[in-house]
Amino acid sequence: MLRTNRDRVVKWSVQGKVHHPTGGGYRITHEGIPMVLPATGGISYNVHIGDLAFGWAGDHVEPGVSIRNEDKNENAALTTFACIGNKAKIISGDAKGKLGYVTGTHGGIEHTMIHFDECILEDLCIDDKIIIQAYGQGLQLLDYLDIKVMNIDPDLFEQLEIAECDGKIHVPVVAIVPPYLMGSGIGAASSYTGDYDIMTADVDEIKRLHLDKLKFGDFVLLQDCDNTYGRGYLKGAVSIGVVVHSDCVKMGHGPGITTIMTCKKSLIDPIIDHNANITHYMKKLSRS
Structure with a gap:
């Protein structure tokens, strides 16, 4: 196993809420065709981690649940320190207490995406709060410091x-x-x-x-x-x-x-x- 400094990496909290989709106007394709399509934000009930990334009638579709913190500085911390694989916990609403994990961050819209089992998605709502155990930034490979x-x-x-x-x-x-x-x-x-x-x-x-x-x-x-x-x-x-x-x-x-x-x-x-x-x-x- 690769030697790392994981015992010195800080685990702390970042938080956001399920972010409502924004926009709704035309998107112009690379062939010049205007289209109205689902895109970023919200809860994607039928688009999951592990599904094909191609073929959807959508644009920049984010699998699972998209969260954001409306405070710009706090959201910068959320998108920077939430790492893929981090534990995420719902802390409000009907799905309170349910667990998932971070699957990535999306620049431009500044979203953090989280996977939850499909049965949990039905109980989630826009604005439900989710806390993440942010853990990973600062990780080093002790024998490969150039990486x-x-x-x-x-x-x-x-x-x-x-x-x-x-x-x-x-x-x-x-x-x-x-x-x-x-x-x-x-x-x-x-x-x-x-x-x-x-x-x-x-x-x-x-x-x-x-x-x-x-x-x-x-x-x-x-x-x-x-x-x-x-x-x-x-x-x-x-x-x-x-x-x-x-x-x-x-x-x-x-x-x-x-x-x-x-x-x-x-x-x-x-x-x-x-x-x-x-x-x-x-x-x-x-x-x-």
């Missing part, structure tokens, strides 16, 4: 079946994404919050790379993508991320990726594993 870890719960991280060989780590991923496909969100000042999108207007290229099979919660490797101090291109850099929202109709957009690891050097290699999804590892964690 930055972010946005992932240490308990989940330890389930990823990462191997070590020849001074590198080998990480299970579903697919490899070339840098020329990374779009909306690139150039952001920080990768410790939000996401950035795989552009999908070139359908033939997406199919050639088998990216059209991506699911919510899949782990992917981003080639030549440096997420150390923001998001940009750097030859030889490697990042690992998780699919957090659906494909999109807008130009420059597509499935969103929240970063969990990045390195300016080529110290991360992929292991192609079609089970490399949050759902797989969270099930393992619940049995351990």
Whole structure:
């Protein structure tokens, strides 16, 4: 097992409430067609972590439950310190006391997404409060300090079946994404919050790379993508991320990726594993 500083990582509280969907006007597709579609926010009753991220009659659809804190500074803390795999607890309303886990954060709309079992969704309401045990920011790999870890719960991280060989780590991923496909969100000042999108207007290229099979919660490797101090291109850099929202109709957009690891050097290699999804590892964690 990789040596980490998990015993020194602070676990604390962040909180938000189920955020009502906003907007409702036309969205212009990359082919210039105006469409009215469900998009971000609210409770997605039939879109779950583990489902295909493609094919929905929607745009930037967020699986499960989307929460936000209406205080801008408090929401910045929520989206920065809530990490994938963190425990989330409903603390108001008919579903009070029920548990779920964080599945990612979405920049622009500044949402944090949470998975709850389907039976719990029926009892949730807009504005119900949810508290998260934020745990993960500050996690380090003690033998690979050039690799930055972010946005992932240490308990989940330890389930990823990462191997070590020849001074590198080998990480299970579903697919490899070339840098020329990374779009909306690139150039952001920080990768410790939000996401950035795989552009999908070139359908033939997406199919050639088998990216059209991506699911919510899949782990992917981003080639030549440096997420150390923001998001940009750097030859030889490697990042690992998780699919957090659906494909999109807008130009420059597509499935969103929240970063969990990045390195300016080529110290991360992929292991192609079609089970490399949050759902797989969270099930393992619940049995351990």
